[in-house]
Every structure is written in C-alpha cells, then in structure tokens.
Amino acid sequence: MRADRLVSLVLLLRRHGRLSATALARELEVSTRTVLRDIEALSAAGVPVYAERGRHGGFALLPGFQTELTGLNHEEALALLVAGSRRGAQAFGLGTALASAMRKVVDALPESYRATAVDAVERLLIDPDTDLLARRQAPDEVPDDVVAEVRRAVFAGHKLRIHYAAAGQEPRWRTVDPIGLVTVREQVYLLATRSGEDRTYRLSRVHAAEELAEPAQRPDRVDLDRAWQERSTRFRTGGDQVTALVRLHPARREDAVGTALAVLDESTDADGWLRLEVTFQDRRHAGWAMWRLATAAEVLEPQWLRAYLHERATAVAARYSDSSPNRWDRSVGPV
Structure with a gap:
C-alpha cells in the first residue's frame, strides 16, 4: 500500500510541478505527517524531491526527472x-x-x-452533484470498509455475513451467497441468494460485513443485467402495489411514466389527453406521484386516491384563501 502511495506522490508532483504537504495529503487521503514521512522515504531512495519555503512553497521534483513506475495494480x-x-x-x-x-x-x-x-x-463534466434547478443528488452513504468487504466476497466467490436492517426492522446477521453489485440512481444493491432463494440487499442498510472462507453456492457465470431485470419485474408485480387509471396531459407523459413502476395500458382520448393505466409501489407512492402532476393529471380510479388528492388540495386552498399572508409571531407561530 505504501509503495503504491509513493508512486502516486511522485506522479502528482510530476503533473502539478509543486504541491504543498496539505494538498498532497488531500489528494492521497492521508495525514500531512504521513506525507512528510513519504517525502523522506523518496529522498532516501534517490528520488530528487526538494522543498521550497515561503507562502507559495511546497514540494517539487528536479526538472527533467522521469520514472517508469506507471504500472496499474x-x-x-x-x-x-x-x-x-x-x-x-x-x-x-x-x-x-x-x-x-x-x-x-x-x-x-x-x-x-x-x-x-x-x-x-477539464472541459467535460459528468453527473454533477446538482442539476440546473440546484437540486442536490443524494447518493447512498455506505462505509468504505463495508463496500470493500462485500466487493471482496463478490470477486472471490466466498460466502458473506452481513448485518442488515430491512425496512422497518431491527438489523440482524444473515449469511448469503453474493452474486454481484448493481448501482442504480446513486443507490448500490447486492444481488445474492440465501438458502437458494434470490435476495436483493440495499448496501446502505448493511451495517457491517464479513467475507467468509467458505465458497459461495453460485454459478460460475452470471448475466447481471438479466438478473437485475428479472428481480425488477418481480418487485414491480408483488407487494402492496396500487394500480390507477389516469387522464394525463401529453406534455407531462415522461414525468408520469418516470415515477410509475409500470404502464399497463395507454390510449388517447378525443381531446388529445392520454389515458394511462399505471402501477405504483404503494399508496404513498401513488399519492406523491399524482400530487406532483397537479392539474396536468386527473385520477379516474381508484376512488380513495381521488379522495386523498381532493382532501389535500382543499387543505392547501384553505391555507391560501386569504390573499394577505398571516402575521407571524416568532415565539408562538401564526397569529
């Protein structure tokens, strides 16, 4: 690990010319003390690295120094x-x-x-943290040691113990046979089997992981794309799903389809509006998806979803029925 870091340090200095100990520590994800020890090790090994003092000082290599230590690990x-x-x-x-x-x-x-x-x-940017509306992406936070342990088990073909917290449940240990890792919209999933049954685990819910020495029970080859598609299909067709019949302005079709699990049927009414039969993961998902479409959509069925949207819209209308905003007392709220 240290030898590889020393190579990276030399390459950073070759590329940038001069860098401070703080900048090197940030690039290499180590402490400044570690950087200073690495600089001493390079000097002892004959690498011509020297320090420049002053406000804009730092470490640099003698001009013309070349190295062939570029092999990828x-x-x-x-x-x-x-x-x-x-x-x-x-x-x-x-x-x-x-x-x-x-x-x-x-x-x-x-x-x-x-x-x-x-x-x-430097003139190309891929997947920035925010979009044009300044909405920040929210990727799953997964500890590096968990990701590394899971990844090792997947590649080595070993069984894996995970301390996993399913939605709404306390975490508990499970032993699984890992198949592969899939990332979808900033979320990472572990595809595995447990007692011969397909299982999909969201990595952000794995509190700890341990690679075991025992070989995993799994095929030598896997079509990960096909496996993901099959599991996605089973997910969309099971559980507490909701099916709704919706009239929709054609300009908002992509918004509606992008939030639904599936479109079961689609036609066009005489006035040009679309009539869609769509499925949602559950009632909460259906209410959220239809509310965000506002007047560009009308739920025809089920009745409970129409009632929910009517109740919510009535509450919002009542809030804004007075054209002047309420006076606000910071200590007790609206008065």
Whole structure:
C-alpha cells in the first residue's frame, strides 16, 4: 500500500510541478505527517524531491526527472473498467483507486499531447452533484470498509455475513451467497441468494460485513443485467402495489411514466389527453406521484386516491384563501 502511495506522490508532483504537504495529503487521503514521512522515504531512495519555503512553497521534483513506475495494480485496473462515470467507481468503493489510476494514465501519455488531453478533460463534466434547478443528488452513504468487504466476497466467490436492517426492522446477521453489485440512481444493491432463494440487499442498510472462507453456492457465470431485470419485474408485480387509471396531459407523459413502476395500458382520448393505466409501489407512492402532476393529471380510479388528492388540495386552498399572508409571531407561530 505504501509503495503504491509513493508512486502516486511522485506522479502528482510530476503533473502539478509543486504541491504543498496539505494538498498532497488531500489528494492521497492521508495525514500531512504521513506525507512528510513519504517525502523522506523518496529522498532516501534517490528520488530528487526538494522543498521550497515561503507562502507559495511546497514540494517539487528536479526538472527533467522521469520514472517508469506507471504500472496499474489490480484495484486501479478494476476502477478504470467500471469508470463509465466517476460515480460508478465511487459507488463501488473504488474512487481512490480511480484517481490513482488516472494519474498513471496521464503520466504514460506522450509528452506531445499530454497537456492538450488534460485540458480537454477539464472541459467535460459528468453527473454533477446538482442539476440546473440546484437540486442536490443524494447518493447512498455506505462505509468504505463495508463496500470493500462485500466487493471482496463478490470477486472471490466466498460466502458473506452481513448485518442488515430491512425496512422497518431491527438489523440482524444473515449469511448469503453474493452474486454481484448493481448501482442504480446513486443507490448500490447486492444481488445474492440465501438458502437458494434470490435476495436483493440495499448496501446502505448493511451495517457491517464479513467475507467468509467458505465458497459461495453460485454459478460460475452470471448475466447481471438479466438478473437485475428479472428481480425488477418481480418487485414491480408483488407487494402492496396500487394500480390507477389516469387522464394525463401529453406534455407531462415522461414525468408520469418516470415515477410509475409500470404502464399497463395507454390510449388517447378525443381531446388529445392520454389515458394511462399505471402501477405504483404503494399508496404513498401513488399519492406523491399524482400530487406532483397537479392539474396536468386527473385520477379516474381508484376512488380513495381521488379522495386523498381532493382532501389535500382543499387543505392547501384553505391555507391560501386569504390573499394577505398571516402575521407571524416568532415565539408562538401564526397569529
């Protein structure tokens, strides 16, 4: 681990010319004390790194220094393979490996176009944290040690113990046979079997994980895309799902379809509005999805959903029935 970090430190200095101990510590995700020890180790090994004092000082390499230490390790190669977006590597706990791998890739580029390639990358942004409406993405938070342990078990083909908290339940230990990891809209799922039955676990609900030495009971090959599609289909057709018949303005079709689990039927009325039969995960999901469409949609069935939307709209209308806002007393609220 330290040898790989020393290589990364050299490559950072080659790329940036001069960096402070604080900047190096941030890039390498270690303490400044560790950076200073690494600098001493590099100097002892004959790498010409020197310190520049002053406000804009830092560490740098002697001009013209070259190194061939650019080989990718297993984690870095894996990070590049899953790095269709940086978020993919982050989701599987490979963000640090991806950063290290990319430094080595840049360092291996011919000098003739290294600068132009780096400049081009700075002009591309993939999956920013917020969209144009400043809505912030909310990815699942999963501890690095949990992701690493699960990932090791998946790759090694070993059984896995997870301390898992299902929705609305206390966490308890389970032993599963891991099949693969899937990331969907900032959420990471473990596909596994337990006692021969398919199971899907949301990684953010795994409090702890332990790779076991016992081999997992699973096929040698897996079509992960097909497995995910099959599980998604079973999820959409089971549980406390709600089916609704809805009239919808065609301009809001994508919004409606994007929130529903499935569209069972679709036709067009004489006035150009769409008539959709859609399913939702449960009553709460149905109420939320229809409310956000406002007057661009009308629920025809079921009656309880119409009543819910009517009650909610009546409450909102009553709140705004007076054109002037209520006076507000900070100590007791509206008066």
